[in-house]
Amino acid sequence: MARAIDVANFIVLQGLNNNFDINNLKLQKLLYYSEVESLTNRNGVSLFEEDIEKWKLGPVIPQVYHEFKRFGAKPITETVSTINFEELSDDPWNFTFVEFNEDSLNEDERNCVVKTMETLGNANPFHLVDMTHSEPMWAKDKDKIILGEKHLKYDRNEILSYFRRL
Template sequence: MAKVEDIAECFLYLDDKNEGDGISNLKLQKLVYYAQGFYSAIFNKPLFNNDIAAWAHGPVVPDLYHAYKQHGSNRIPVPVGFDRSSLNSEEIELVEEVFEVFGQYSAWKLRNMTHEESPWLNHEIDAETIPLTEITEYFKTRIN
């Protein structure tokens, strides 16, 4: 199983490699959420073990948020020496696909998209943890 930090670094690396506009903490949170959702729906197991919470601006991995919060809404610097071998081939393939589909959108577009999805809607009032089972079931409806 991947570590959420490695998934995040992979997204930052892909953005830099593809000469993207940079990834803020808000955008990174949404990309990681979509990666977890699609991975768990396809493989019936989590991509990473960290909880995802329904915060005001959409789904957030609190541990990851705190790791990058010092950047505010600015671009997160690309990690030096990202090691692709920290992820297996199916993890990298899924992250690359999520980046290809969702990486083109702005942080606010991704935020607004998650605000229309049931995993966040069902838990945002209390800013609760979104159960992985609920995320998985929702994303299964998006892959069939």
């Protein structure tokens, strides 16, 4: 299973290679729909394990959001590095920066992203927001979300069940 940050970096790379502007808002929705693609076409297998939260503008993977928030609402222009702490070290300063390598995703994982990008890569971010808001998984918690309740999570079984019926 991939890490959400690696999937996000692959989405950014696909956007840059295909001249699709991708800001953090759009990135979050493309991550979500890549997860949908994985769940529905890989027999319920998740693309990444990180939680997907219900925010006012739809699904968000918080760890990924924070990595890319420095771009604000502007298009993301590069992938981000991650920090790898040495597991067996007592030294908190024993870490390395790791540049994104698309080989960190296997072929099936990359295919989920590519399929998602083929259908939604050029979509307007607010169209993607509207799509997610129309889905029952977000809509059922709309009042809580609008009132500011935090850390409401998507249930992957609900996602799978909903999209299999479509």
